[in-house]
Amino acid sequence: MSDYILEMRNISKSFAGVQALKDVTIRCKPGQVYGLVGENGAGKSTLMKILAGAYKADAGEIIYKGEQREGATAGEVIDSGISIIYQELALVSQMSVAENIFLGREPRYALGVLNLRELHSRSAALLTRLGIRLDTRLPVSELTVAQRQLVEIAKALSQNADLIVMDEPSAILAGSELDQLFSIIESLVEQGVTIIYISHRLDEVFRIADEVTVLKDGELVETRPIDQLDRPTLVELMVGRPLDEIFPQTDHEQGELVMVAEHISSDTILEDASLELYAGEILGIAGMVGSGRTELARALFGADPLTSGEVRLVTNKGASWSNPAKAIESGLALVPEDRKSHGLFTSLSARINVTLPILSRITRMGVLQSQAEDEIVEAAKERLSIVMASADQEAQYLSGGNQQKLVLAKWLETNPTVVILDEPTRGVDVGAKFEIYKLMRQLNDRGIAIVMISSELPEVIGMSDRILVMNAGRIVGEFAHGEASEAGIIELATMADSGANHS
Amino acid sequence: MSVAKPHESAKQVNGWRARKFVADYGVYIALLLLLLAAAVLTPKLYEVNTIAVVMRQASQLGIVAIGQTLILLVAGLDLSIGGIFVMTSIVVADVTNGRDDLVIPAILIALALGALVGLGNGVLVTKRRVPPFVATLGMLVLVKGATQAYTRGVPGGFVPEVLGIVNQSWFVLSIPLLLWLGLNAVFMFVLGRTAYGRKVYAVGSNTEAARLSGISVDTIRISVYVLGSCLAVASGVVLTGYVGYVDRFIGTGLELDSIAAAIVGGTAFVGGRGGLLGTIAGVLLIQLLSTMALLMGLDIQVQFIIKGLVILGAVTLYSLANVEE
Known part of the structure; x- marks a missing residue:
């Protein structure tokens, strides 16, 4: 018996004559975290779908727990102890936490009657094992995105998973939520669980992975222990060319004032937010998921009606607006966070x-x-x-x-004169990210002011001329370019008393 | 999931082309097959008189189906048109009482009332956020009730003789057919070549994105319901001329047939996808099925079964073609 819990050997797969994966081999030992990185289209998802039994490989073999696997169905794969947590979470929002965790495998009495007591006690035990405090009776629709992610992990555990694949679990998490996810991953690993971690955020890969596999254009570029890699090398492996600098810089003076928001609140968490925006700058908005960043963007754009305060342009005859149509007319643009639905x-x-x-x-x-x-x-x-x-x-x-x-x-x-970008690079690969950054700089050069909301602190710090930090619906602080540090932002963003002002 | 697959562009383009082919031509292929089958099963279908009748009847369905398609495109649905048919026929008979010179005012009054019904549907759906199924079903019952209250259950008046013109054909051409073709041309242009058409598709495809793109979503949705009701009035006038008297059950079943025609023609039930080119074929397909069943002497029940199977088959095909990976 080998040391490996999983070996995928020489996997090839093509779709309609197009080679999606070519001769890819990965090996995983128990109790390790494997980073799987590559640009969009590199073949990560296809490889994981073959592992999940959703696709059948054209060539190659899968050896799992020492046995060669032949044509397993998705259900058999789950039963064998492999769980895959997809980026777009697959929970039933009207059902409770417990019902979701045991969906389709609910503890039953005779004749299929549900054993609700056991359903909840077993769910609670799982959540405790993950160090999560959550009422198992709560419907998933009431949970934050981060909590839903944790429920997915609990579900994977309930399936006695020995191998958990996480497909961009952090795309929707920030700050303390990420810390929680990582500490959960650590405790899972201590329990001998193997994790395959797919992410676009290289910092995270460096933080938790023991070994990193890079795919490009369906082929294996390299697998290396993390301690033999640094960030520039990894980016170069992924992109196939060196990226001189991740965040393109331009030197420019602060432009004239173009837009002001004064004490705006909307019928959401957003309360009493004020900001000024200058031509040609990027104003970064940092904060945890749920801190009111998206609500601020929507309020600025007139998508959520204001309950108090005012947003207006200083240029364009001081135009103000009350709906998106008028905002667009006045020269605003909003690229929403949720690309597919908004x-x-x-x-x-x-x-x-x-x-x-x-x-x-x-x-x-x-x-x-x-x-x-x-x-x-x-x-x-x-x-x-x-x-x-x-x-x-x-x-x-x-x-x-x-x-x-x-x-x-x-x-x-x-x-537009003002562009609001809500998570402009979420779910976008390194190459495309760089293009988006360059584009933002080009807009700045044309005098366009940008408001950028992002959960990626390196991005906020690297791109912004000024950074506002939000916490519990309020703007709690401002950093100038060069003053901001990840630790400083996180401190403000997670502070319990959000009344303080920092500058 | 949004993490992309390798070589997605090639694969996705193939997927797109295949889907587009089914969406664009599937119903026409089905229509062609049916016409071939008719050559063997019911050769009588190819006689000029039969074609003329089939086209006149297809036009009655087709005109409503234009409106139904518009409404389906914004992810709506209109079940109230049955009520509009009855209302139209009563208004025509009541206002003209058989006088030919009052036909135009009668039609205008019917159109105004129809627009009101459509406005009611639209306002319920947008401002009150009532699901279209419930809103228009309620409106159907309301309008039917109102017409019965107005006539006290005994419809009076006479249908003017001039409306009988809808039953005449010159070769295969007829007034209903010309009206149907003309309205199709107008609305195809509107949907495909105007800003309004673009907005209709945008609202149906993604309501929130449309709002954030500066489109007055409610206005578009309400306008589509109003147009749908007005088209139902037009069809109702043709039906009234066809029947020749005031009928409380006039046009029953056309609301469902019009939805079926649009769906069979590739318009998505969830909005934002489809169009009139498909609906025309859908209308012809449904009308041909009925006529052929009639010519073959099949029972009405058998007709319904065949119609149902065709609709289910079409919808299954489209949903297979529309699977997003």
């Missing part, structure tokens, strides 16, 4: 996606002018190097990075 029209063509907010510019008497539209779409495609087969391709068939570029392209066409 930003993109997945069932519509790339063309329609790009020109939607500027219909008046490409229509005469309400009738579309194809030529004008074609020119705009073509220019946007060039400018952002969007990869698509044709402008008539439905947005849902584009990759995550290209979808994000499409949403950005749409807003750039409105010639």
